[in-house]
Amino acid sequence: MYHLLPFRFKRLSNKEILVNEVGDFLLAPTGTARLIVDRAIDNESELYKDLFSNFFISQTKVPYLIDNLAARYRTKKAFLNDFTALHIFVLTLRCNQNCQYCQASSRVCEKHEYDMTYETLEHSISLMFESPSPAITVEFQGGEPTLVPHLIKFAIEKVEELNSRHGKKITYVICTNLINLRNEMLDTCLKYNVLISTSLDGPKFIHDTNRGKEGSYDEVIRGIKKSRLALGNDRVSALMTTSELSLNYPKEIVDNYIENGFSNIFLRALNPYGNAKENDWKSYYERFTDFFEQSLNYIIELNKQGTFIVEDFTSIIVRKILTPFNVGFVDLQSPAGIINSVIVYNYDGFIYASDESRMLAEHGDFTFRLGKVTDTYREVFYGDEVQKITKVWANEALPGCSECAYQTYCGADPIRNYTQQGDMIGFRPTSYFCSKNMKIIDIIFEMLINRKEEVLPIFKKWIS
Amino acid sequence: MISFQRFDQNSFSFTIDPNIFSEKVITKSLYNYANEYMITWEKVGDIFSIVLRKKDGVINQDLLKYLSEKINQDLIDYKTREIIFAETKDIRNILLIKALSNNEDFENIDLLKDEA
Numbered sequence: 001m002y003h004l005l006p007f008r009f010k011r012l013s014n015k016e017i018l019v020n021e022v023g024d025f026l027l028a029p030t031g032t033a034r035l036i037v038d039r040a041i042d043n044e045s046e047l048y049k050d051l052f053s054n055f056f057i058s059q060t061k062v063p064y065l066i067d068n069l070a071a072r073y074r075t076k077k078a079f080l081n082d083f084t085a086l087h088i089f090v091l092t093l094r095c096n097q098n099c100q101y102c103q104a105s106s107r108v109c110e111k112h113e114y115d116m117t118y119e120t121l122e123h124s125i126s127l128m129f130e131s132p133s134p135a136i137t138v139e140f141q142g143g144e145p146t147l148v149p150h151l152i153k154f155a156i157e158k159v160e161e162l163n164s165r166h167g168k169k170i171t172y173v174i175c176t177n178l179i180n181l182r183n184e185m186l187d188t189c190l191k192y193n194v195l196i197s198t199s200l201d202g203p204k205f206i207h208d209t210n211r212g213k214e215g216s217y218d219e220v221i222r223g224i225k226k227s228r229l230a231l232g233n234d235r236v237s238a239l240m241t242t243s244e245l246s247l248n249y250p251k252e253i254v255d256n257y258i259e260n261g262f263s264n265i266f267l268r269a270l271n272p273y274g275n276a277k278e279n280d281w282k283s284y285y286e287r288f289t290d291f292f293e294q295s296l297n298y299i300i301e302l303n304k305q306g307t308f309i310v311e312d313f314t315s316i317i318v319r320k321i322l323t324p325f326n327v328g329f330v331d332l333q334s335p336a337g338i339i340n341s342v343i344v345y346n347y348d349g350f351i352y353a354s355d356e357s358r359m360l361a362e363h364g365d366f367t368f369r370l371g372k373v374t375d376t377y378r379e380v381f382y383g384d385e386v387q388k389i390t391k392v393w394a395n396e397a398l399p400g401c402s403e404c405a406y407q408t409y410c411g412a413d414p415i416r417n418y419t420q421q422g423d424m425i426g427f428r429p430t431s432y433f434c435s436k437n438m439k440i441i442d443i444i445f446e447m448l449i450n451r452k453e454e455v456l457p458i459f460k461k462w463i464s
Numbered sequence: 465m466i467s468f469q470r471f472d473q474n475s476f477s478f479t480i481d482p483n484i485f486s487e488k489v490i491t492k493s494l495y496n497y498a499n500e501y502m503i504t505w506e507k508v509g510d511i512f513s514i515v516l517r518k519k520d521g522v523i524n525q526d527l528l529k530y531l532s533e534k535i536n537q538d539l540i541d542y543k544t545r546e547i548i549f550a551e552t553k554d555i556r557n558i559l560l561i562k563a564l565s566n567n568e569d570f571e572n573i574d575l576l577k578d579e580a
């Protein structure tokens with residue numbers, strides 16, 4: 001007679017997926033969970049040995065190797081150890097593009113009242129240095145941050161100066177559309193090893209339509225080439241956002257990334273923020289998961305033919321499924337990535353739980369405003385607002401998620417719940433966050449069940 | 465197997481003995497239907513009587529058959545989950561304390577000593 005250890009299960013493709021508390025999975029015949037609970041697993045069987053060695057059952061009430069299991073759990077949650085590592089500085093709301101789905105609620109180029117002041121920037125940097133994290137990413141966002149190069153330069157120099165005392169490992173990222181990339185900016189990037197993160201939505205007709213500007217694609221491609229030349233290929237990355245138009249062109253978008261010299265692509269859905277609020281989100285998300293599946297199948301086909309190209313979201317999920325490591329991706333964390341991993345200093349001196357929550361504020365909703373840059377670290381990071389969020393930021397304790405087999409691969413997103421459904425707990429049956437993640441993890445597991453020989457070597461290459 | 469009875473063209477009902485499926489199991493099983501169906505629930509004597517009314521459209525024979533099979537399966541699955549949860553609650557707590565506590569004292573407690 002054996003004892004049970006915590007695990008969850010779901011049915012898919014005529015199999016049962018069993019997932020234990022640290023994310024290890026077993027694929028078993030349908031009905032296995034019930035047999036386990038009924039103590040009907042033959043202790044001479046292979047299944048019994050698998051269940052035992054993978055911490056689904058134990059011969060003693062407390063498994064002999066509980067410390068190993070606890071260490072595995074600690075590793076999975078290691079992102080909590082150091083607290084906030086990603087510090088986003090929204091230096092200006094001004095932008096030189098007119099993106100259809102703008103999630104940053106940008107303002108026209110001339111309005112300088114939407115720029116951060118030096119004083120606000122200094123306060124923000126001082127707060128940032130109070131974070132216990134030994135490694136910090138300083139990310140400059142907008143609007144378009146290269147419209148305020150003097151602020152980027154000032155911030156970096158200030159961080160360098162203060163860091164001579166703190167000794168943290170600092171990484172700089174500029175999120176830019178590359179339209180306004182001057183040589184002086186590139187010099188700063190080169191000097192301080194700054195990473196460039198840009199947006200590329202695929203072929204010219206898609207990119208230009210999404211940006212609302214003819215010629216935008218050509219300028220981005222020119223900017224990518226210029227920055228690669230100055231900084232090196234590995235210092236320039238791109239993100240795509242899947243607009244309504246993009247949904248019809250999965251292959252063309254992947255091909256465009258390859259043509260432009262990228263070996264990875266992140267198939268990102270629109271978030272229900274910003275000017276895109278009027279979309280019919282339900283139909284969008286249904287179409288997005290179809291788009292995702294078609295693109296992923298195409299990417300796997302390309303890999304089989306010898307072209308190395310990684311789909312980043314799949315790679316994150318696969319790493320969570322196949323490895324014991326902590327995967328630092330803020331959108332799929334529990335407790336949530338907000339505050340624990342990311343914080344946003346807005347141009348106006350207020351601090352937000354995430355990029356999305358300051359976008360909510362741009363639409364008049366200040367629910368996730370945590371304080372001001374002049375507040376103390378304690379007031380901001382342990383204040384009342386944060387306390388409210390902490391009650392609902394673990395999917396282990398959310399309705400629907402608490403019993404979901406994908407809990408360890410997924411995350412909690414109180415802000416998304418609030419934006420879409422009006423409360424931070426959310427309602428899983430109509431949650432787009434849930435339906436998208438559930439469907440994508442289903443797609444990946446279906447591949448692992450039905451096409452293991454074909455996809456596993458590719459997935460392993462992606463995560464090695 | 466719970467048997468379903470059609471109420472009218474967009475609703476059906478069924479009864480459940482809480483000795484077989486607890487209130488918690490029933491609630492969790494029906495959670496995923498709460499978007500498309502209005503769920504009403506009352507206790508008649510010792511038995512739960514539950515009605516699901518489709519918010520939009522009718523329930524044809526195929527849909528009723530599908531729902532009947534699905535809800536029955538969900539009840540069994542959530543009952544299985546309830547048993548797993550009840551039997552593993554303590555070990556999960558021990559695991560979390562050991563994993564997340566900074567106090568090394570927890571790591572050295574011999575949790576197996578009672579079983580020797």
Ligand code: SF4
Nearest residue numbers: 401404407410434438
């Ligand atoms: S959001 Fe959905 S997929 Fe993710 S853990 Fe919760 S129920 Fe599962």
